[in-house]
Amino acid sequence: MPDVHTLVNEFLNQLKKRKIEGSQATAKQAAELLRSVISQQRLPQTHQATALISAVRAVGEKLIAANPVELAVGNIVRRVLHIIREEDLSLATAAIDGLELSAVSDDEDDVERDDYPVLSAAAVAAAARSTLRPPSLQTLLEDTPISAAIPHTSSSGGDSEGKSRSVDKSSRGRKLKHDVIEAVNELIQDISTCYEQIAEQAVEHIHQNEVILTLGSSKTVLEFLCAAKEKKRSFKVFVAEGAPRYQGHLLAKELAARGLQTTVITDSAVFAMISRVNMVIVGAHAVMANGGVIAPVGLNMVALAAQRHAVPFVVLAGSHKLCPLYPHNPEVLLNELRSPSELLDFGEFSDCMDSASGGSLHVVNPTFDYVPPKLVSLFITDTGGHNPSYMYRLIADYYSADDLVVKRRPATTS
């Protein structure tokens, strides 16, 4: 489909050139793109789920490779894959339950490829589950789907029953797509409304006359603090400016406009001020499976200072930020180095850059920081508050174990 291809390529370009900012926007766009891919994917009669999965995998692999540090993209790809599997499973169980309620329609026979003799309920269930069976020696050795084996196990029955089975399968196919797209729509809805659900919990954590510290800018934090303000809690906020992007200035202006007492401090003053702070509230770029946080640069320093002064360090994260991967060497592998011109003026230092004069000059401008789970006191997500040690359990809700590595398996045929 040319439409889908152009859409995908557009998105890939934007990711590669880092034109999209923020995990929420990225996640939303990725979800919408995958929805288009699914809706325009033509499905075979059998193993629709497998076909969908491999189609999504193909696109997802490219998306993740375009910007590996933007973990939200990979999260959404895996979420969609999980949705497909879940919907397929729920449809299969529903089919087993609704064996008696099938409608017969003759024209469906033409589309049918395989000859399905009468199948017993158990065989149907086995066939249904086979589409979602985790990789085992049996599936790997079998080239053709298990349906080839089913005729042997079939018991005798009328043709009408066979037709009804086929009807089930094809209507199941249409239903699968439909359900998946509905679920993806729900996912997009969740991503858009994650702020409200997190902000609802603000009033439980912020009380009168508190002093809150934050660094840089995050929309989640902004909504969180404003929600507490709406509930007539009066508190003060210290905002560290968050060099070299200085987004703290923006946040401070917003907060002051909404009526909160705000003070802007430099990042170097965080240790000095934190002894008078009651709570540190920050947003995250991504939350890893061990409870560690990939956060804007400077937050590890803030977390250490908070630990030293026994100040709770609270991280706000929507569920689209939860990544099922474990961080290995995150400072290097999950980081991006930006242009040195944000730190040094090229014009002033061009003579120093010339290594003929003697020493070499090297500028380091990382974008992200890794905060280990032991420094985080609480995660507040749209599903409530959690300890860092609990985050790995949430992964089972949103992701399947098969999807951790999004690479097309060579054995699978589409």
Added chain:
Amino acid sequence: MKDQSNSSKQQKPKLTKAERRELQEAQRAAKAAAKGEGNKASATATSANARPAKAVKPAQKSDNASVAATEKKGGDFPHEKDRKKDVPQPRLQYDDKSRVEKAKRRSVVKQTEARNRVELFRHLPQYEHGSQLPDLEAKFFDLYPMHPAVYKVGLQYISGDISGGNDRCIAMLQAFQEAIKDYKVPPEKSLGRDLTAKIGSYVSFLIECRPLSISMGNAIRFLKSQIAKLPLTLSESEAKTSLQADIERFISEKIVLANKVIVKHAVTKIRDGDVLLTYGSSLAVEMILLHAHELGKQFRVVIVDSRPKLRGQQLLRRLVEKGLNCTYTHINGVSYIMHEVSRVFLGAESILSNGTVYSRVGTASVAMVAHAARVPVIVCCEAYKFHERVQLDSICSNELGDPEVISNVPGRMDVNHLNGWADIENLQLLNLIYDAMPSDYVSMIVTDYGMVPPTSVPVIVREYGREQVWI
């Protein structure tokens, strides 16, 4: 110790209450007389006579004791009362309205208080920057009691041309040298008291230009004690020359030579293949790095810098020109770079008696991250910057800088969200200058007395304090 006290107790005659009261009065009178005279010998003689019990130790000490002319701290082994006077005077707290009013009336420099002050820092002065200079320039010829050299230094402080503990201290002392050279004793006044009063007025002026740093406070105490120690027999010109020579000696021994000794000690801690991290720009650390490079050691330097002053860029330029391999980053990136670093060298503004290192804001964060990464932190500080004050956090005593520099980011025109911040109510900008680093982050302090742990600082202040530090 115990034998001594026992034997001394037996020696002491049994006094009744009235007799003891009389003895106390006699001592107090003797002390007052000693102060008036400005004569060290008589004071120690009378006090030695009055207290035969504590003969052994105090006798040695009293010879070294400086007379408490300007000091409220006793020279002898402290009595209960005197020990109370050892407590440093509390500084002017700016939320105390009556005292601030008094200070304002006496002040030379007219300053307007800043708007949008941060509540937490009401005890510190904050004035609108730029409001002092035009007023001072207009008053230049009216300020006849002010010496032009001192005036010049004051202006340099306000404009920020001179900043950094050592530079400010040296500039101030040299200005005082000039002032002393031109000083003439008015008739019927004693040199000691009048000169002390004059220096006091110069110091108040400088405080109004910019609050004193701790090292400057120590230098002023040294100067005043030298004035008080001047024997009465000297003529005016001899006294002036002696004072000028004292100041010269202070600068050369306590600052210049001290830095050389620090470099000699610290260079032994640099090995080949090291990656050294430093924060901001400190004279002692720069000298260490350059010296180590001259000795041929192979190492890399990481310079961590922060807003608003960005002093690290100047250090970076100087080091790269001399041929060192440097890496530059900003303070938020210190966690990223710390896993490559083997040693951290930091400078200090002052080290307080509880081991707290008082230095440029951000130093504490760097030391904290180094501590978390198990990297040794070495602080390099001359001994004249030690002080007997104690401080637990950075809020109780600090300096507030110009808030405008936070909203204006030089070289980044796109960051202009905070233009006109003063009109936005609810919004304040805070520009802290210093912060206090707890002593457990410091592995070692290199001073001109050697390499010591942070727990030795009050020992140095006391044992080598005042008498020998200020020689």
